[in-house]
Amino acid sequence: MPGRPKRSEPGRLSRSESRKASRAAPRKGSPSVPGKASIPRGPAVSEAPAARRRRAARIIAELQELYPDATCALVHRNAFELLVATILSAQSTDVTVNKVTPVLFDRYPDPESLAAASPGDIEKIVYPTGFFRQKTRSIIGAARAIVEEFGGRVPGTVAELTRLPGVARKTANVVVGTWFGRNEGVIVDTHVGRLARRLALSPSSRNEKDALRIEQDLMEVLPQDQWTFTAHALVWHGRKVCSARKPDCPQCRLQKLCPSAFTFD
Ligand code: SF4
Numbered sequence: 002m003p004g005r006p007k008r009s010e011p012g013r014l015s016r017s018e019s020r021k022a023s024r025a026a027p028r029k030g031s032p033s034v035p036g037k038a039s040i041p042r043g044p045a046v047s048e049a050p051a052a053r054r055r056r057a058a059r060i061i062a063e064l065q066e067l068y069p070d071a072t073c074a075l076v077h078r079n080a081f082e083l084l085v086a087t088i089l090s091a092q093s094t095d096v097t098v099n100k101v102t103p104v105l106f107d108r109y110p111d112p113e114s115l116a117a118a119s120p121g122d123i124e125k126i127v128y129p130t131g132f133f134r135q136k137t138r139s140i141i142g143a144a145r146a147i148v149e150e151f152g153g154r155v156p157g158t159v160a161e162l163t164r165l166p167g168v169a170r171k172t173a174n175v176v177v178g179t180w181f182g183r184n185e186g187v188i189v190d191t192h193v194g195r196l197a198r199r200l201a202l203s204p205s206s207r208n209e210k211d212a213l214r215i216e217q218d219l220m221e222v223l224p225q226d227q228w229t230f231t232a233h234a235l236v237w238h239g240r241k242v243c244s245a246r247k248p249d250c251p252q253c254r255l256q257k258l259c260p261s262a263f264t265f266d
Contacts, residue, residue, distance in 0.1 A: 083175065
Protein backbone atom coordinates (compact mmCIF):
# COMPACT_ATOMS: atom_id res chain seq x y z
CA MET A 2 0.00 0.00 0.00
CA PRO A 3 1.52 3.37 -0.91
CA GLY A 4 2.86 5.27 2.06
CA ARG A 5 2.76 2.27 4.42
CA PRO A 6 6.12 1.59 6.10
CA LYS A 7 8.05 -1.40 4.80
CA ARG A 8 7.32 -4.63 6.68
CA SER A 9 9.72 -7.45 7.37
CA GLU A 10 7.29 -10.40 7.10
CA PRO A 11 3.64 -10.94 6.23
CA GLY A 12 1.41 -10.42 9.27
CA ARG A 13 4.08 -8.61 11.25
CA LEU A 14 4.83 -4.95 11.74
CA SER A 15 8.06 -3.36 10.63
CA ARG A 16 10.58 -2.43 13.30
CA SER A 17 9.44 1.21 13.42
CA GLU A 18 5.75 0.26 13.51
CA SER A 19 6.50 -2.19 16.29
CA ARG A 20 8.37 0.43 18.36
CA LYS A 21 5.43 2.79 18.04
CA ALA A 22 2.99 0.06 19.02
CA SER A 23 4.99 -0.95 22.09
CA ARG A 24 5.07 2.68 23.27
CA ALA A 25 1.33 2.91 22.79
CA ALA A 26 0.50 -0.51 24.29
CA PRO A 27 -1.89 -0.36 27.23
CA ARG A 28 -0.87 -1.59 30.63
CA LYS A 29 -2.66 -4.70 31.81
CA GLY A 30 -6.18 -3.95 32.94
CA SER A 31 -6.44 -0.68 31.07
CA PRO A 32 -9.88 -0.30 29.54
CA SER A 33 -9.25 -0.05 25.83
CA VAL A 34 -6.94 -0.63 22.90
CA PRO A 35 -4.95 2.53 22.17
CA GLY A 36 -6.64 4.65 19.59
CA LYS A 37 -9.65 2.34 19.55
CA ALA A 38 -11.52 3.32 22.68
CA SER A 39 -14.81 2.22 21.14
CA ILE A 40 -13.67 -1.41 21.05
CA PRO A 41 -14.12 -3.08 24.42
CA ARG A 42 -11.24 -5.21 25.73
CA GLY A 43 -11.24 -8.95 26.28
CA PRO A 44 -12.78 -11.69 24.14
CA ALA A 45 -16.18 -11.58 25.87
CA VAL A 46 -17.21 -8.15 24.62
CA SER A 47 -20.66 -6.65 24.27
CA GLU A 48 -20.12 -4.89 20.99
CA ALA A 49 -23.09 -3.95 18.85
CA PRO A 50 -23.48 -6.30 15.84
CA ALA A 51 -23.15 -3.42 13.35
CA ALA A 52 -19.92 -2.25 15.00
CA ARG A 53 -18.61 -5.81 15.00
CA ARG A 54 -19.37 -6.13 11.28
CA ARG A 55 -17.54 -2.86 10.57
CA ARG A 56 -14.53 -4.03 12.56
CA ALA A 57 -14.64 -7.42 10.80
CA ALA A 58 -14.56 -5.63 7.44
CA ARG A 59 -11.40 -3.81 8.52
CA ILE A 60 -9.86 -7.08 9.71
CA ILE A 61 -10.65 -8.68 6.33
CA ALA A 62 -9.03 -5.72 4.54
CA GLU A 63 -5.85 -6.22 6.56
CA LEU A 64 -5.90 -9.97 5.93
CA GLN A 65 -6.34 -9.40 2.20
CA GLU A 66 -3.27 -7.23 2.22
CA LEU A 67 -1.26 -9.60 4.41
CA TYR A 68 -2.23 -12.91 2.82
CA PRO A 69 -3.67 -12.16 -0.63
CA ASP A 70 -3.16 -15.75 -1.81
CA ALA A 71 -4.28 -17.50 1.36
CA THR A 72 -5.63 -20.93 0.59
CA CYS A 73 -5.53 -24.46 1.94
CA ALA A 74 -1.98 -25.72 2.60
CA LEU A 75 -2.93 -29.35 1.93
CA VAL A 76 -1.55 -30.40 -1.46
CA HIS A 77 -4.31 -31.78 -3.71
CA ARG A 78 -5.23 -32.13 -7.39
CA ASN A 79 -8.95 -32.81 -7.13
CA ALA A 80 -11.87 -32.90 -4.69
CA PHE A 81 -11.21 -36.52 -3.72
CA GLU A 82 -7.61 -35.79 -2.73
CA LEU A 83 -8.61 -32.68 -0.80
CA LEU A 84 -11.33 -34.58 1.05
CA VAL A 85 -8.99 -37.41 2.06
CA ALA A 86 -6.16 -35.03 2.99
CA THR A 87 -8.50 -32.97 5.16
CA ILE A 88 -9.74 -36.05 7.01
CA LEU A 89 -6.11 -37.05 7.61
CA SER A 90 -5.19 -33.57 8.86
CA ALA A 91 -7.25 -33.88 12.06
CA GLN A 92 -4.87 -33.72 15.05
CA SER A 93 -1.94 -33.64 12.63
CA THR A 94 0.03 -31.07 10.66
CA ASP A 95 -0.31 -30.16 7.01
CA VAL A 96 3.40 -30.91 6.56
CA THR A 97 2.93 -34.49 7.78
CA VAL A 98 -0.19 -35.01 5.69
CA ASN A 99 1.57 -33.65 2.60
CA LYS A 100 4.30 -36.26 3.07
CA VAL A 101 1.80 -39.10 3.38
CA THR A 102 -0.70 -38.30 0.62
CA PRO A 103 1.63 -38.69 -2.42
CA VAL A 104 2.23 -42.31 -1.40
CA LEU A 105 -1.46 -42.87 -0.68
CA PHE A 106 -2.73 -41.33 -3.93
CA ASP A 107 -0.05 -43.07 -5.98
CA ARG A 108 -1.51 -46.43 -4.90
CA TYR A 109 -5.14 -45.36 -4.46
CA PRO A 110 -5.80 -42.53 -6.91
CA ASP A 111 -9.62 -42.51 -6.84
CA PRO A 112 -12.63 -43.42 -4.66
CA GLU A 113 -13.02 -46.83 -6.37
CA SER A 114 -9.50 -48.02 -5.55
CA LEU A 115 -9.61 -46.66 -2.00
CA ALA A 116 -13.03 -48.23 -1.40
CA ALA A 117 -11.57 -51.64 -2.27
CA ALA A 118 -8.34 -51.17 -0.27
CA SER A 119 -7.24 -53.40 2.56
CA PRO A 120 -7.43 -51.49 5.88
CA GLY A 121 -4.05 -52.90 6.94
CA ASP A 122 -2.34 -51.39 3.89
CA ILE A 123 -3.95 -47.99 4.46
CA GLU A 124 -3.09 -48.01 8.16
CA LYS A 125 0.60 -48.45 7.35
CA ILE A 126 0.55 -45.48 4.97
CA VAL A 127 -1.43 -43.04 7.14
CA TYR A 128 0.24 -44.07 10.43
CA PRO A 129 2.41 -40.90 10.67
CA THR A 130 -0.70 -38.68 10.80
CA GLY A 131 -1.90 -40.23 14.10
CA PHE A 132 -5.23 -41.88 14.94
CA PHE A 133 -4.41 -44.09 11.98
CA ARG A 134 -7.03 -46.80 12.60
CA GLN A 135 -9.89 -44.32 12.92
CA LYS A 136 -8.67 -42.32 9.92
CA THR A 137 -8.35 -45.50 7.86
CA ARG A 138 -11.96 -46.39 8.68
CA SER A 139 -13.06 -42.86 7.77
CA ILE A 140 -11.32 -42.56 4.41
CA ILE A 141 -12.26 -46.09 3.25
CA GLY A 142 -15.83 -45.52 4.48
CA ALA A 143 -16.04 -42.16 2.73
CA ALA A 144 -14.66 -43.66 -0.50
CA ARG A 145 -17.25 -46.48 -0.37
CA ALA A 146 -20.10 -44.03 0.22
CA ILE A 147 -18.88 -41.85 -2.68
CA VAL A 148 -18.88 -44.91 -4.96
CA GLU A 149 -22.18 -46.36 -3.75
CA GLU A 150 -24.24 -43.22 -3.20
CA PHE A 151 -22.70 -40.60 -5.49
CA GLY A 152 -21.58 -42.62 -8.54
CA GLY A 153 -17.88 -42.19 -7.73
CA ARG A 154 -17.95 -38.37 -7.73
CA VAL A 155 -17.27 -36.33 -4.61
CA PRO A 156 -20.48 -34.42 -3.84
CA GLY A 157 -20.25 -30.63 -3.84
CA THR A 158 -22.50 -29.56 -0.99
CA VAL A 159 -21.99 -29.48 2.77
CA ALA A 160 -25.25 -31.38 3.31
CA GLU A 161 -24.12 -34.26 1.06
CA LEU A 162 -20.53 -34.33 2.27
CA THR A 163 -21.52 -34.52 5.94
CA ARG A 164 -23.40 -37.74 5.13
CA LEU A 165 -20.03 -39.42 4.44
CA PRO A 166 -18.34 -41.32 7.31
CA GLY A 167 -15.72 -39.23 9.12
CA VAL A 168 -16.79 -35.98 7.46
CA ALA A 169 -17.99 -33.20 9.76
CA ARG A 170 -18.74 -29.57 8.90
CA LYS A 171 -15.12 -28.42 9.02
CA THR A 172 -14.00 -30.95 6.43
CA ALA A 173 -17.09 -30.33 4.28
CA ASN A 174 -16.50 -26.56 4.40
CA VAL A 175 -12.87 -27.04 3.34
CA VAL A 176 -13.89 -29.07 0.28
CA VAL A 177 -16.90 -26.96 -0.73
CA GLY A 178 -15.15 -23.62 -0.15
CA THR A 179 -11.69 -24.51 -1.47
CA TRP A 180 -12.37 -26.92 -4.35
CA PHE A 181 -15.91 -26.10 -5.41
CA GLY A 182 -15.45 -22.36 -4.73
CA ARG A 183 -18.74 -21.91 -2.92
CA ASN A 184 -19.14 -20.23 0.46
CA GLU A 185 -21.66 -22.46 2.21
CA GLY A 186 -20.05 -22.20 5.64
CA VAL A 187 -16.93 -21.02 7.45
CA ILE A 188 -14.07 -23.45 8.08
CA VAL A 189 -13.43 -23.53 11.84
CA ASP A 190 -10.25 -25.34 12.77
CA THR A 191 -8.11 -24.81 15.86
CA HIS A 192 -6.55 -21.58 14.48
CA VAL A 193 -9.83 -20.05 13.32
CA GLY A 194 -11.47 -20.92 16.65
CA ARG A 195 -8.68 -19.27 18.61
CA LEU A 196 -8.49 -16.17 16.40
CA ALA A 197 -12.27 -15.71 16.28
CA ARG A 198 -12.31 -15.64 20.08
CA ARG A 199 -9.28 -13.38 20.48
CA LEU A 200 -10.58 -10.97 17.86
CA ALA A 201 -13.98 -11.03 19.61
CA LEU A 202 -15.81 -12.05 16.46
CA SER A 203 -17.74 -14.81 18.20
CA PRO A 204 -19.74 -13.45 21.13
CA SER A 205 -21.98 -16.50 21.54
CA SER A 206 -19.28 -19.18 21.75
CA ARG A 207 -18.27 -20.55 25.14
CA ASN A 208 -14.64 -21.23 24.23
CA GLU A 209 -12.40 -21.68 21.19
CA LYS A 210 -13.46 -25.32 20.76
CA ASP A 211 -17.12 -24.34 20.42
CA ALA A 212 -16.88 -24.73 16.64
CA LEU A 213 -20.57 -24.66 15.72
CA ARG A 214 -21.30 -21.39 17.55
CA ILE A 215 -18.07 -19.87 16.25
CA GLU A 216 -19.08 -20.77 12.70
CA GLN A 217 -22.56 -19.32 13.17
CA ASP A 218 -21.13 -16.08 14.61
CA LEU A 219 -18.59 -15.77 11.78
CA MET A 220 -21.33 -16.34 9.20
CA GLU A 221 -23.22 -13.42 10.73
CA VAL A 222 -20.31 -11.04 10.98
CA LEU A 223 -18.41 -11.76 7.72
CA PRO A 224 -19.70 -11.08 4.19
CA GLN A 225 -20.55 -14.45 2.62
CA ASP A 226 -18.18 -14.05 -0.31
CA GLN A 227 -15.31 -13.75 2.19
CA TRP A 228 -16.07 -16.81 4.33
CA THR A 229 -13.52 -19.20 2.82
CA PHE A 230 -10.80 -16.62 2.25
CA THR A 231 -11.08 -15.26 5.79
CA ALA A 232 -10.82 -18.72 7.32
CA HIS A 233 -7.69 -19.57 5.30
CA ALA A 234 -6.15 -16.17 6.11
CA LEU A 235 -6.87 -16.58 9.84
CA VAL A 236 -5.14 -19.97 9.74
CA TRP A 237 -2.06 -18.30 8.23
CA HIS A 238 -2.16 -15.49 10.79
CA GLY A 239 -2.58 -18.00 13.61
CA ARG A 240 0.48 -19.88 12.44
CA LYS A 241 2.69 -16.89 11.76
CA VAL A 242 1.76 -14.33 14.43
CA CYS A 243 -1.09 -15.23 16.79
CA SER A 244 0.07 -18.61 18.03
CA ALA A 245 -1.74 -20.43 20.82
CA ARG A 246 0.99 -20.03 23.42
CA LYS A 247 2.76 -16.86 22.38
CA PRO A 248 0.72 -14.36 20.39
CA ASP A 249 3.08 -11.70 19.07
CA CYS A 250 0.84 -8.68 19.71
CA PRO A 251 3.62 -6.07 19.44
CA GLN A 252 4.31 -7.25 15.88
CA CYS A 253 0.71 -7.92 14.86
CA ARG A 254 -0.92 -5.89 12.08
CA LEU A 255 -4.36 -6.56 13.60
CA GLN A 256 -3.53 -5.16 17.03
CA LYS A 257 -5.62 -2.00 16.71
CA LEU A 258 -8.63 -4.08 15.72
CA CYS A 259 -8.13 -6.75 18.36
CA PRO A 260 -9.71 -6.44 21.81
CA SER A 261 -7.28 -9.07 23.13
CA ALA A 262 -4.12 -7.25 22.07
CA PHE A 263 -1.51 -7.04 24.80
CA THR A 264 -3.66 -8.93 27.32
CA PHE A 265 -1.32 -11.93 27.48
CA ASP A 266 1.47 -12.56 29.99
S1 SF4 B 1 -1.37 -11.45 17.98
FE1 SF4 B 1 -2.36 -10.25 19.60
S2 SF4 B 1 -3.18 -8.45 18.54
FE2 SF4 B 1 -2.77 -9.99 16.96
S3 SF4 B 1 -4.69 -11.08 16.69
FE3 SF4 B 1 -3.48 -12.22 18.20
S4 SF4 B 1 -4.16 -11.46 20.21
FE4 SF4 B 1 -4.84 -9.98 18.64
